[in-house]
Amino acid sequence: xxxxxxxxxxxxxxxxxxxxxxxxxxxxxxxxxxxxxxxxxxxxxxxxxxxxxxxxxxxx
Amino acid sequence: xxxxxxxxxxxxxxxxxxxxxxxxxxxxxxxxxxxxxxxxxxxxxxxxxxxxxxxxxxxxxxxxxxxxxxxxxxxxxxxxxxxxxxxxxxxxxxxxxxxxxxxxxxxxxxxxxxxxxxxxxxxxxxxxxxxxxxxxxxxxxxxxxxxxxxxxxxxxxxxxxxxxxxxxxxxxxxxxxxxxxxxxxxxxxxxxxxxxxxxxxxxxxxxxxxxxxxxxxxxxxxxxxxxxxxxxxxxxxxxxxxxxxxxxxxxxxxxxxxxxxxxxxxxxxxxxxxxxxxxxxxxxxxxxxxxxxxxxxxxxxxxx
Numbered sequence: 001x002x003x004x005x006x007x008x009x010x011x012x013x014x015x016x017x018x019x020x021x022x023x024x025x026x027x028x029x030x031x032x033x034x035x036x037x038x039x040x041x042x043x044x045x046x047x048x049x050x051x052x053x054x055x056x057x058x059x060x
Numbered sequence: 061x062x063x064x065x066x067x068x069x070x071x072x073x074x075x076x077x078x079x080x081x082x083x084x085x086x087x088x089x090x091x092x093x094x095x096x097x098x099x100x101x102x103x104x105x106x107x108x109x110x111x112x113x114x115x116x117x118x119x120x121x122x123x124x125x126x127x128x129x130x131x132x133x134x135x136x137x138x139x140x141x142x143x144x145x146x147x148x149x150x151x152x153x154x155x156x157x158x159x160x161x162x163x164x165x166x167x168x169x170x171x172x173x174x175x176x177x178x179x180x181x182x183x184x185x186x187x188x189x190x191x192x193x194x195x196x197x198x199x200x201x202x203x204x205x206x207x208x209x210x211x212x213x214x215x216x217x218x219x220x221x222x223x224x225x226x227x228x229x230x231x232x233x234x235x236x237x238x239x240x241x242x243x244x245x246x247x248x249x250x251x252x253x254x255x256x257x258x259x260x261x262x263x264x265x266x267x268x269x270x271x272x273x274x275x276x277x278x279x280x281x282x283x284x285x286x287x288x289x290x291x292x293x294x295x296x297x298x299x300x301x302x303x304x305x306x307x308x309x310x311x312x313x314x315x316x317x318x319x320x321x322x323x324x325x326x327x328x329x330x331x332x333x334x335x336x337x338x339x340x341x342x343x344x345x346x347x348x349x350x351x352x353x354x355x356x357x358x359x360x361x362x363x364x
Contacts, residue, residue: 005219006211009201009233016234017325018334025338032339033346045356051339054350 021047061152070102072180073113077187078105081194088195090226093267112186116179125182132174141175144168198222202235225269229261231324238326244272245321246312253280255301256310258322269314277310278303 024047025032035042036053043050085091119125127133147168151158158165197204198218204210219227226232231240242258256274264270278301285300304310326334336353343351 005222005224005227006215008224009205009219009227012227012233012324016240017323018331018338021335022338025335026342029342029346033343033348036343036348036351043356047335048356049335049339050354050356051343052352052354053348054352 025049062149065152073183074102074105074109077109077112077184080184080187081108081191084188084191085195085198085221089198089232090223090263091221092223093263093265108190109187112183112190115186116183119182120179126178130178131181132178134171134174134178136171140171144171144175148172194218194221202233223263223267225261225263225267228322229258229272234324238330240324240326243323243325244274245323246272246274246317247319248312248316249318250316251282253282254278254304254310254312255280259309269317271311271313272317274310274312275308276303277308 028044032042032044032051036051040053041050082091116125145168147161147165151161151165151169197210197214198221201214201218205214222232229242229244231238231242234240244254244256244258246254248254254274254277256277258272259275260273262270262272281300281302285297288295325331332355335355339353340351343349
């Protein structure tokens with residue numbers, strides 16, 4: 001029981017929405033990088049993101 | 061009479077400190093509740109009350125407490141102290157002794173009362189410190205959990221005392237400055253899907269969840285979705301969520317909850333920033349150092 005609550009707390013902080021989204025992006029990292037190198041843009045409707053390769057500019 | 065005195069001492073030194081500790085801590089953190097037997101109550105009370113008692117006893121015996129720092133500073137010998145307690149005990153045990161030594165008993169009782177007051181005033185001061193330390197160490201779990209010794213202490217002493225519902229249904233695990241809200245998707249036993257912000261939760265006398273109060277509650281119109289899908293209408297599922305009317309407070313009793321999915325969401329701006337930072341970090345590693353990231357829409361509750 002002692003360890004359970006500690007594990008529960010760790011699990012809660014490991015599986016936050018932004019970390020889950022980061023994992024989803026991480027899994028698609030190669031696909032995104034390829035799209036940016038070839039077409040310069042990648043769009044993901046599920047994540048709600050449009051990513052553009054930005055030549056020299058700092059992204060917003 | 062002896063039994064009466066023993067009960068009073070048990071109450072003052074074990075039960076009352078335990079009740080005090082539990083009540084004060086519960087103002088800040090929901091503690092675990094048990095249906096305890098009398099023996100378990102005494103053991104729990106002895107553990108909570110043991111530390112301040114031992115500290116007070118130690119400091120009194122080595123002379124660090126006394127003189128000006130107690131309500132009644134008695135200047136008397138160890139022999140006088142033992143004699144007073146013996147007199148009071150004998151008088152409590154035997155009416156005959158009390159009648160024969162009435163004045164001596166009252167004098168001894170007065171000194172015993174003063175010594176006990178001195179001791180208890182410090183005992184309860186240490187109890188207050190113990191309670192505050194427990195509350196602070198538990199409340200700052202989010203900040204301290206990475207430290208080895210604290211982590212062990214929290215796992216073995218602090219967290220077992222906290223209700224698992226407090227950990228699940230509040231932002232206990234997260235830094236308060238992140239301003240996360242606790243969102244729940246709830247499938248009810250009558251097959252309705254609800255979602256909303258967890259505003260309050262209620263526990264029964266056994267410490268089990270008895271109900272949830274949701275703010276901004278919405279109900280999913282599954283029947284409407286099925287009908288429209290049959291007739292070929294393919295709308296975004298987000299459009300089937302309907303706000304529950306009635307002032308924004310929606311209470312769902314645990315007896316009607318089949319399952320619960322809980323999310324701890326950042327404010328949408330912070331969430332977007334976290335995603336953008338993650339994309340930029342990853343793309344830098346993949347050889348695309350400069351990217352701009354645009355959010356196409358505000359994150360949906362189900363995305364977060």
